[in-house]
Amino acid sequence: xPNTRARxxxxxxxxxxxxxxxxxxxxxIATGQAQYHLRRLxxxxxxxxxxxxxxxxxxxxxxxxxxxxxxxxxxxxxxxGILVRLHADGPTRPxxxxxxxxxxxxxxxxxxxxxxxxGIVEKxxxxxxxxxxxxxxxxxxxxxxxxxxLPDRIVDRFVRTVDSLFx
Numbered sequence: 249x250p251n252t253r254a255r256x257x258x259x260x261x262x263x264x265x266x267x268x269x270x271x272x273x274x275x276x277i278a279t280g281q282a283q284y285h286l287r288r289l290x291x292x293x294x295x296x297x298x299x300x301x302x303x304x305x306x307x308x309x310x311x312x313x314x315x316x317x318x319x320x321x322x323x324x325x326x327x328x329g330i331l332v333r334l335h336a337d338g339p340t341r342p343x344x345x346x347x348x349x350x351x352x353x354x355x356x357x358x359x360x361x362x363x364x365x366x367g368i369v370e371k372x373x374x375x376x377x378x379x380x381x382x383x384x385x386x387x388x389x390x391x392x393x394x395x396x397x398l399p400d401r402i403v404d405r406f407v408r409t410v411d412s413l414f415x
Contacts, residue, residue: 256285260295260306265319268304301362317366322394339378
């Protein structure tokens with residue numbers, strides 16, 4: 249197996265839920281090269297791919313579908329913030345999440361809808377509505393696996409800022 253392919257496979261296994269653009273950026277390889285090696289690794293069942301909320305995320309095949317969805321959301325700063333709050337505080341009202349995370353309620357609502365649809369978060373039946381983690385222990389374990397370092401967060405924010413300038 250070519251050295252680049254081994255690097256890509258190792259990166260996916262070390263960074264579960266990594267999205268496509270980040271693979272080429274983290275490994276400093278051309279987009280086409282990352283695409284080629286990821287496609288081969290998926291074809292050979294060495295890596296699994298899932299499209300989650302509009303992005304292709306890559307995983308070690310040992311993760312089950314629920315874990316893949318959870319990991320993908322934990323790789324996204326806003327969704328991760330919501331999940332961390334729910335883990336720390338337990339059942340929480342959406343308005344409280346918006347206030348604590350300093351986000352618009354519509355932003356929280358959009359992310360929560362994706363998290364609920366994916367089975368990561370549950371809505372209560374009672375009023376006022378409260379949100380909670382569907383699988384708190386498993387979410388906490390996955391959170392430990394993907395805890396982003398400060399440099400990762402800075403790079404994520406920088407890329408989002410640059411992307412927004414070209415929209």
